[in-house]
Amino acid sequence: MNGIGLLAIGETDSAMMESLRAALETEFGVHCEILEASLDPAPSFHLERGQYSSTDILDRMQKGFAPDSDHLLGVTPLDLYIPILTFVFGEAQLNGSCAVVSTHRLRQEFYGLPADGGLLLERLVKEAVHELGHSLGLVHCDDYRCAMAASHDVEAIDVKGKSLCSDCRARALALMTRKPAVKR
Amino acid sequence: MNSKGKILIVDDELIVRDSLSKWFREEGYEVGTAEGGRQALAMLAQQDWDIALVDIKMPDMDGIELQQRFHEVKPDLTIIIMTGYASVETAVAALKSGAYDYVVKPFDPEEMAHTVRNALAHKKAERENVALKERVAESSFPPELIGQSAAMRTVFEAIETVGPTEATVLITGESGTGKELVARAIHAASPRRYNRLVVAHCGALAETLLESELFGHEKGAFTGAQYRKKGIFEAADGGTVFLDEVGDISLKTQTDLLRVLQEREITRVGSNQPIHVDFRCVAATNKDLEAMVEQGSFRPDLYYRLNVFRIDLPPLRKRKEDIPLLVDHFVRKFASSMNKPVQGVSRAAINMLMQYDWPGNIRELENAVERAMVVARSGELQEKDFTLRIPLNGRSGMTLEEVERAHILEVLEQCRNNQTLAAQVLGIDRVTLHNKLKKYGWKRPTDEAL
Numbered sequence: 079m080n081g082i083g084l085l086a087i088g089e090t091d092s093a094m095m096e097s098l099r100a101a102l103e104t105e106f107g108v109h110c111e112i113l114e115a116s117l118d119p120a121p122s123f124h125l126e127r128g129q130y131s132s133t134d135i136l137d138r139m140q141k142g143f144a145p146d147s148d149h150l151l152g153v154t155p156l157d158l159y160i161p162i163l164t165f166v167f168g169e170a171q172l173n174g175s176c177a178v179v180s181t182h183r184l185r186q187e188f189y190g191l192p193a194d195g196g197l198l199l200e201r202l203v204k205e206a207v208h209e210l211g212h213s214l215g216l217v218h219c220d221d222y223r224c225a226m227a228a229s230h231d232v233e234a235i236d237v238k239g240k241s242l243c244s245d246c247r248a249r250a251l252a253l254m255t256r257k258p259a260v261k262r
Numbered sequence: 263m264n265s266k267g268k269i270l271i272v273d274d275e276l277i278v279r280d281s282l283s284k285w286f287r288e289e290g291y292e293v294g295t296a297e298g299g300r301q302a303l304a305m306l307a308q309q310d311w312d313i314a315l316v317d318i319k320m321p322d323m324d325g326i327e328l329q330q331r332f333h334e335v336k337p338d339l340t341i342i343i344m345t346g347y348a349s350v351e352t353a354v355a356a357l358k359s360g361a362y363d364y365v366v367k368p369f370d371p372e373e374m375a376h377t378v379r380n381a382l383a384h385k386k387a388e389r390e391n392v393a394l395k396e397r398v399a400e401s402s403f404p405p406e407l408i409g410q411s412a413a414m415r416t417v418f419e420a421i422e423t424v425g426p427t428e429a430t431v432l433i434t435g436e437s438g439t440g441k442e443l444v445a446r447a448i449h450a451a452s453p454r455r456y457n458r459l460v461v462a463h464c465g466a467l468a469e470t471l472l473e474s475e476l477f478g479h480e481k482g483a484f485t486g487a488q489y490r491k492k493g494i495f496e497a498a499d500g501g502t503v504f505l506d507e508v509g510d511i512s513l514k515t516q517t518d519l520l521r522v523l524q525e526r527e528i529t530r531v532g533s534n535q536p537i538h539v540d541f542r543c544v545a546a547t548n549k550d551l552e553a554m555v556e557q558g559s560f561r562p563d564l565y566y567r568l569n570v571f572r573i574d575l576p577p578l579r580k581r582k583e584d585i586p587l588l589v590d591h592f593v594r595k596f597a598s599s600m601n602k603p604v605q606g607v608s609r610a611a612i613n614m615l616m617q618y619d620w621p622g623n624i625r626e627l628e629n630a631v632e633r634a635m636v637v638a639r640s641g642e643l644q645e646k647d648f649t650l651r652i653p654l655n656g657r658s659g660m661t662l663e664e665v666e667r668a669h670i671l672e673v674l675e676q677c678r679n680n681q682t683l684a685a686q687v688l689g690i691d692r693v694t695l696h697n698k699l700k701k702y703g704w705k706r707p708t709d710e711a712l
Contacts, residue, residue: 133281159368160281160284160285161277161278161281161368162277162278162281162282162285162367162368162369163281163285163368163369163370163371163374164368164369164370164371165371166371170288172284172287172288212288217287217288217289217290218288218289218290228289228375230370230371230372230375231371231372234372
């Protein structure tokens with residue numbers, strides 16, 4: 079893996095994006111940059127569901143943003159879905175190059191609680207590491223402390239850590255070295 | 263990485279199949295998809311699946327019908343019905359036709375993950391339960407092995423002697439004498455009893471199928487070998503292999519079998535990689551293997567390998583004193599399974615059963631008792647309840663004493679009243695015969711004629 083690009087989808091908080099960038103650089107040990115361009119989420123909106131299709135967003139990321147980095151992570155404040163599920167925190171192309179995460183359901187306000195910026199960033203980093211792990215080819219991990227542990231609600235996200243466990247890290251390293259770098 | 267389980271998704275909507283299969287793959291499951299019932303049934307025939315997620319509304323076959331078809335082909339497949347709208351009718355229909363659960367689209371991610379996790383845990387527990395029951399049954403002395411006759415006491419002593427050893431055992435006896443029960447008793451008496459006893463019915467399979475059954479095969483080894491399969495010797499894995507009807511195997515398979523017994527190594531069909539196997543061998547036959555060796559149809563070296571310790575099972579006609587015990591056991595067994603209040607067998611019926619020669623041995627006796635239990639109208643089985651394969655020449659209903667008298671007089675008449683000759687034919691001494699004739703008040707006919 080040569081690097082990670084962060085792409086804003088909709089209106090994102092720049093301070094939060096910078097904190098996320100720094101955290102991902104630390105976790106994966108590769109260069110991470112915030113792209114100047116952004117993706118318009120509107121074409122991925124589903125009127126009946128009132129949500130945005132994460133799969134459609136991934137397709138548009140793949141087509142519209144030939145990444146300068148190996149991996150492109152979209153970050154959005156909007157509520158995401160895949161057709162069969164009521165919502166997703168994020169989605170990744172398994173063993174691919176694009177991933178997307180949403181902060182919509184990571185916010186305390188979504189659950190009727192007072193805003194907590196620190197907790198939101200912590201959850202975002204965990205989900206970002208998780209989705210980037212999928213794009214590397216990792217699947218869910220049985221170690222509940224690992225960032226690759228399955229988390230279908232915020233409680234599960236809060237329980238797990240921001241880092242990959244030693245097994246997933248070793249597997250990620252093997253997958254990163256096997257993967258050819260995307261042409262710049 | 264090991265898969266958490268195998269899930270087959272059946273839905274006519276491509277978007278559902280794609281998004282669900284991707285989501286389950288990320289969860290660590292192995293996933294297959296089918297766009298309808300026919301394709302799903304074909305996939306079920308090709309591979310083993312743990313769970314099928316089935317859409318209730320599909321154009322070629324609805325989910326409930328497909329579920330029934332699945333159950334016919336693979337009864338232990340766990341089925342979860344997916345429905346587009348929640349309704350009590352749908353849920354009831356799905357659960358009544360045997361679905362494990364039903365889920366409403368779109369799914370809450372945690373609910374879906376939880377349902378599948380629970381279904382797999384349930385399935386694992388069921389499989390373990392079945393395996394444990396089998397192990398417990400295999401590790402205990404088979405209750406059907408019954409007898410107090412001298413012949414059976416010899417068999418029990420032999421089982422006790424050879425059971426705890428590693429010796430190969432050859433069990434001989436007519437069909438229906440209980441050779442497999444003796445093999446199970448040997449396994450139960452051995453240190454291998456907590457591992458499996460695997461039975462190979464050698465006489466029932468064609469040569470190529472038997473080879474694959476015994477030694478396993480690699481994927482593509484022959485037409486129809488779509489997956490690698492372990493053979494019986496590998497499956498036994500520290501347990502016992504029972505080769506039933508070993509006299510029926512071809513000379514080629516005999517050669518392969520000899521190698522396995524000598525080397526404790528097998529080679530799967532379609533492979534040249536030897537695999538070490540750990541098993542104890544018990545074989546059985548109703549054939550005269552010695553005669554077959556002389557005729558050249560059975561390898562002598564294999565015969566000597568199998569005939570390390572031999573147990574000869576007597577036919578039932580040679581241990582008729584065990585018939586009442588056996589009958590009592592079968593009556594209790596069938597009374598329980600048929601839920602019929604039959605307590606026992608009338609004395610006259612027992613006498614009749616004791617006179618019969620039972621060419622089909624204990625299997626025939628068991629079948630006769632089962633049939634009698636079906637037709638029985640009272641708490642005691644009567645002579646009329648039994649239908650014996652070979653009639654008893656009109657002696658049914660007679661007591662043992664009456665039968666003995668009739669038989670002795672019949673033999674005496676055939677011997678032209680020569681008591682010495684009749685005693686020889688009857689297998690008793692002349693004094694015993696004389697005393698019995700005196701008791702019957704028999705008089706020499708020639709005396710009257712004089």
